[in-house]
Amino acid sequence: MSGTVLIYNPRSGSGDHGDAVRERAAAHEYDIEETEAAGDAVSLAEAAAETGYETIVAAGGDGTINEVIRGIDQADALDSVTLGVLPLGTGNNFAQQLGITDIDTAFDVLTDGERRRIDLGQASDRPFVNSCVAGLTAESSSETSPAMKDRLGVLAYVITGLRSMSDFDSLRLTIDPADDDQSAAWAGEAICVLIGNGRRFTTTGGEQADMEDGLLDIVVIKDVSTLDLMSDRITERLLGSDSEHIIRSKASSLTITNHDPSTVSFSLDGEIISHRELTIDVRPDTLSVAVGDGYDPDPE
Numbered sequence: 047m048s049g050t051v052l053i054y055n056p057r058s059g060s061g062d063h064g065d066a067v068r069e070r071a072a073a074h075e076y077d078i079e080e081t082e083a084a085g086d087a088v089s090l091a092e093a094a095a096e097t098g099y100e101t102i103v104a105a106g107g108d109g110t111i112n113e114v115i116r117g118i119d120q121a122d123a124l125d126s127v128t129l130g131v132l133p134l135g136t137g138n139n140f141a142q143q144l145g146i147t148d149i150d151t152a153f154d155v156l157t158d159g160e161r162r163r164i165d166l167g168q169a170s171d172r173p174f175v176n177s178c179v180a181g182l183t184a185e186s187s188s189e190t191s192p193a194m195k196d197r198l199g200v201l202a203y204v205i206t207g208l209r210s211m212s213d214f215d216s217l218r219l220t221i222d223p224a225d226d227d228q229s230a231a232w233a234g235e236a237i238c239v240l241i242g243n244g245r246r247f248t249t250t251g252g253e254q255a256d257m258e259d260g261l262l263d264i265v266v267i268k269d270v271s272t273l274d275l276m277s278d279r280i281t282e283r284l285l286g287s288d289s290e291h292i293i294r295s296k297a298s299s300l301t302i303t304n305h306d307p308s309t310v311s312f313s314l315d316g317e318i319i320s321h322r323e324l325t326i327d328v329r330p331d332t333l334s335v336a337v338g339d340g341y342d343p344d345p346e
């Protein structure tokens with residue numbers, strides 16, 4: 047097997063990167079396949095893996111990365127293919143976690159960056175790299191202001207989500223870990239449950255997740271319906287590391303069940319799926335990725 051192909055989403059981020067990407071890809075003699083619609087990156091990556099490319103590069107944002115991984119997985123080629131990342135999206139959370147800050151760094155990393163094998167998350171039949179969040183809407187991510195992300199980190203998304211809902215019903219959930227260690231077991235009313243593989247849900251943001259520990263980070267934000275979420279002072283207190291409203295734990299496998307008969311929305315790397323009961327596992331050391339100098343394999 048040999049060769050590198052870019053699966054390029056021309057609509058990701060600002061959408062003005064076509065020339066920069068094509069020029070650099072040509073200089074490196076990399077092939078390019080362009081997506082024409084949502085979902086295309088799955089089938090293009092699957093075909094590329096079956097063709098025998100050694101490196102398949104997700105050129106886009108987090109949504110494109112998720113689709114490319116699904117395609118490689120569908121081709122049953124995660125053992126033989128390395129994922130490259132070209133950060134062209136708006137958020138580029140996963141690229142940041144890998145120490146890939148911009149287009150030129152990304153091409154340098156493809157040429158001579160270290161290859162690491164990291165964990166993948168799996169929710170039912172769907173892989174995810176960043177996170178699986180129960181109770182969060184698709185809108186909350188795009189509506190979160192950069193200033194709020196800077197101040198409150200990733201948890202700012204949660205607050206935006208809550209503020210955008212006029213009458214929010216809390217979720218009545220059970221979290222049932224499959225591990226012998228039952229410290230992540232929980233039942234009660236929650237606003238949302240955040241499960242991170244390549245993402246840490248801190249108040250400061252910016253801290254790299256441990257993607258090689260075989261564990262998922264779990265954060266439960268308990269029902270705070272009586273609090274005034276429009277007040278920044280309250281939200282900062284709510285999300286503080288010693289907050290009584292937050293429970294943090296880790297597990298390698300867990301099932302989340304809604305006590306009510308209805309389904310719950312789960313945001314999987316930003317895409318919404320609905321389940322009443324969902325089992326989420328870690329697939330340890332599953333994805334080979336090219337990483338930048340800033341990547342720390344053992345950040346804790």
Ligand SMILES: Nc1ncnc2c1ncn2[C@@H]1O[C@H](COP(=O)(O)OP(=O)(O)OP(=O)(O)O)[C@@H](O)[C@H]1O
Pocket residue numbers: 055056057058059060081082083084085086106107108109110111113134135136137138139316
């Ligand atoms: N050619 C296309 N036209 C329209 N939509 C596309 C096309 N190719 C891919 N998409 C869809 O665009 C969506 C957004 O892409 P992506 O996540 O890569 O970029 P982003 O939203 O700008 O970045 P980020 O997720 O990092 O904030 C994906 O869900 C993908 O399915």
